[in-house]
Amino acid sequence: MLFNSFEFVVFLVVVFALYWGVFRHHARKQTVLLLVASCVFYMFLIPQYILILLITILIDYFAGIYIARLEGSRRKALLILSIVSTCLVLFVFKYFNFFIDNANAIAHFIGWNYQLSTLEIILPIGLSFHTFQSLSYVVEVYRRKQEPEPDFIVYSLYVMYFPQLVAGPIERASNLLFQFHRKPEFNYSLAVEGLHQILWGMFKKVVIADVCSVYVNHAFAHYDQLPGLALLMGAIAFSFQIYGDFSGYSDIALGTSKLFGIRLMQNFNLPYFAMGIADFWRRWHISLSTWFRDYIYFPLGGSRVKGWLLHRNVAVIFLLSGFWHGANWTYVVWGAIHAFFYSLTFILKSLGLAIEAKAVDPIWKRVSVGLCTFLVVTLAWVYFRANSISEANGYLSAMWQAQFFGPMAYDFLKVLLLIVPFVIFEWINRHNENGILLFRQGISRHARFAIEMILVLLIIDAYYTVDHSQFIYFQF
Numbered sequence: 001m002l003f004n005s006f007e008f009v010v011f012l013v014v015v016f017a018l019y020w021g022v023f024r025h026h027a028r029k030q031t032v033l034l035l036v037a038s039c040v041f042y043m044f045l046i047p048q049y050i051l052i053l054l055i056t057i058l059i060d061y062f063a064g065i066y067i068a069r070l071e072g073s074r075r076k077a078l079l080i081l082s083i084v085s086t087c088l089v090l091f092v093f094k095y096f097n098f099f100i101d102n103a104n105a106i107a108h109f110i111g112w113n114y115q116l117s118t119l120e121i122i123l124p125i126g127l128s129f130h131t132f133q134s135l136s137y138v139v140e141v142y143r144r145k146q147e148p149e150p151d152f153i154v155y156s157l158y159v160m161y162f163p164q165l166v167a168g169p170i171e172r173a174s175n176l177l178f179q180f181h182r183k184p185e186f187n188y189s190l191a192v193e194g195l196h197q198i199l200w201g202m203f204k205k206v207v208i209a210d211v212c213s214v215y216v217n218h219a220f221a222h223y224d225q226l227p228g229l230a231l232l233m234g235a236i237a238f239s240f241q242i243y244g245d246f247s248g249y250s251d252i253a254l255g256t257s258k259l260f261g262i263r264l265m266q267n268f269n270l271p272y273f274a275m276g277i278a279d280f281w282r283r284w285h286i287s288l289s290t291w292f293r294d295y296i297y298f299p300l301g302g303s304r305v306k307g308w309l310l311h312r313n314v315a316v317i318f319l320l321s322g323f324w325h326g327a328n329w330t331y332v333v334w335g336a337i338h339a340f341f342y343s344l345t346f347i348l349k350s351l352g353l354a355i356e357a358k359a360v361d362p363i364w365k366r367v368s369v370g371l372c373t374f375l376v377v378t379l380a381w382v383y384f385r386a387n388s389i390s391e392a393n394g395y396l397s398a399m400w401q402a403q404f405f406g407p408m409a410y411d412f413l414k415v416l417l418l419i420v421p422f423v424i425f426e427w428i429n430r431h432n433e434n435g436i437l438l439f440r441q442g443i444s445r446h447a448r449f450a451i452e453m454i455l456v457l458l459i460i461d462a463y464y465t466v467d468h469s470q471f472i473y474f475q476f
Contacts, residue, residue, distance in 0.1 A: 001044035003252045003471070004205055004463070011041065016259055020186055027183045034180075034260065035153060038162035042125075049124040052089060053160065059085050060134040061155045064141045064148040079142045083135060090131045093123055098327030126166030128324055130159050132291055137173045139295055146173050154180045163256040167249050167471055169267040169287035179262045187261055194258030196452075201251025203455050205471070207462045208244030208422055212237040214466060215412050220385060223395045231399040233412050238385050239378045240419050242472055243272065246285070249471045270430055272377070272423070275369050277341040280377060288324070292317045303346070311343045318342065330383045330392060337380040 001008050015037045023029040043050050063082035067075055097118040104115050137158070140146035149155040158176055219226060219234025226234075250267040257264045267286050274280035281289045293302075300313045315336075322335020379396065386392035 001041050003249060003256075004202065007044070011037070012256065012259075019184075019260060024186070030184055031153060031157060031180060034162070035157045035160065038157065038160040038165060041162040042160065042165060045125060046122065052093070052124055052127075053130065056086055056089055056131060056134050057156050057159050060138050060159075061149070061152060063138050064155075065150070067138065067142050068144075068148040075142070079138065082138050086131055086134055086138075090127055092119075093121055093127060095327045097121075129168050129170055130165060132170050132288075132324075134159055136170070136291060136295065140173055146177075149173070149177055161257075161262075163253040164264055167246070167253070168285075169250060169253070169265050170291055171264060171287070175265060176262075184261050190258050190261060194255040197251050197255030197258065199255075199452065199455055199459075201248040201253075201255060202459050204244040204248030204251060206248075206459045206466075208418055209241045209248060210466045211418055211462055212241035212244065212415050215415050216241050216385070220391075220395065223391075223398050226398070227403050228399045228401050230412070231395060233415075235378050235382050235395075235399070237412065237415050237419075238381050239272070239374070240415075240422075242381065242384070243268075245472045270426055272374055273370060273427065273430065274373050274377075275366065276345055276373055277338060277376065278345050280373060281338070281342070288321065292321055296320060310346060314343050314346070315339045325384070328387075329389055330386055333389060333392070334380050334383040337376075337383070341376055 001011060015033065018033055019030055023033055039050060042053065060082055063078060067078050067082070070078060100116045100118045107114060107116075137146065137149075137155075141148050149158065154177065157180055158171075158173060161171075161176070164171060216234055216238045219231055219237070223231055223234075247268040254264045254266070265287055269283040269286065271280050271284035274283050297313055297317045300316060301309060302313065303310060305313065318335040318339035319332060320335075321338075322331040322333070325331045325334075382395050383389070383392040386395060
């Protein structure tokens with residue numbers, strides 16, 4: 001079920017009415033309702049794939065209980081067994097065909113005629129997200145930082161909670177489980193804040209992301225026929241498409257959860273205002289970057305190690321991050337680009353040349369460093385968007401061709417009229433958790449209502465004039 005669909009609106013209204021109306025004084029029934037609603041939400045596309053999710057839940061639920069009871073080598077062995085079993089499900093559905101295709105390509109290159117067969121399977125939506133969420137729970141129980149969850153219903157809801165089930169944020173047990181155990185109390189202010197955040201998320205997705213996608217699709221489909229400037233604008237448009245798409249989803253997820261009195265972690269913090277690649281990753285997909293930091297980077301030694309080990313650690317987390325996003329070498333190259341510039345930050349720091357994100361002054365230095373960061377991120381996004389490395393290389397090569405200037409598509413003017421006010425608005429409201437909160441501060445009720453209605457009209461107009469699509473991160 002897509003957030004940007006009429007079906008979801010009906011679904012959310014029904015669940016909200018049952019949760020706070022029919023079952024308001026029955027906490028256990030409210031928990032069961034959320035779990036049933038999550039199952040319905042997930043089964044809306046391919047119902048049988050909920051069995052895959054159930055396998056992951058069963059593995060890690062019992063692993064958590066028995067890991068807490070065991071000691072010594074048996075405890076560690078069970079942790080490894082749990083991790084391998086959970087990751088095996090992810091491997092089969094997401095990476096098996098990728099490895100088979102590459103093995104067949106190598107066999108063909110060396111002259112072997114035998115070809116391995118791939119599986120006729122569809123990737124379950126959000127598989128990487130709830131897999132990582134389950135893994136973090138087991139690891140935290142093993143580290144004795146989290147008590148095992150004895151209630152199977154509550155643990156299942158932790159993995160399946162529908163607002164963040166298919167595209168995050170990747171929650172931690174320490175933040176979510178206790179919220180499912182406490183008695184729900186309706187918070188009017190939090191619910192209104194949630195509705196505002198849903199509205200802002202829908203604006204990002206339907207108006208910013210989907211409108212940008214029209215120009216992006218045209219640019220990538222015809223990159224060999226367009227002038228360089230048009231391709232540069234296409235890359236910039238994709239930067240805002242993926243940001244509007246993914247952060248829009250996160251806003252809708254956080255806002256939806258607030259309607260039920262449950263707070264999820266912030267997943268974005270104005271990443272395109274970052275001062276350097278390191279700062280960018282403190283702001284972009286925060287739940288994933290902190291996951292890799294806590295469970296891969298720190299155990300390898302983090303930044304405490306020196307020399308090549310430090311750069312090895314950086315390479316590992318970014319290559320894994322790229323591979324996490326998809327079974328395609330384009331994602332690995334995307335991760336490698338970020339690894340290179342992240343490592344470059346450490347090198348410059350060792351030479352005393354690094355610029356700290358909070359210490360860039362005067363303003364022209366902030367702007368120049370911010371623009372350079374945005375340019376690097378934007379060019380890296382080309383590999384993320386392209387279907388193959390050769391397509392990405394061709395796109396970037398055409399961008400710097402001799403004919404840089406040429407006729408600009410009318411569609412990008414429309415995109416530009418959306419991007420510029422959007423950036424200005426986010427900058428003005430940069431100290432708030434989400435952009436829509438500005439409407440509750442310092443302006444009259446009538447002005448606030450007018451702004452909200454304008455957003456609603458823009459969403460409706462874009463919804464019916466632009467082909468709306470599923471969220472990009474559903475495929476991960």
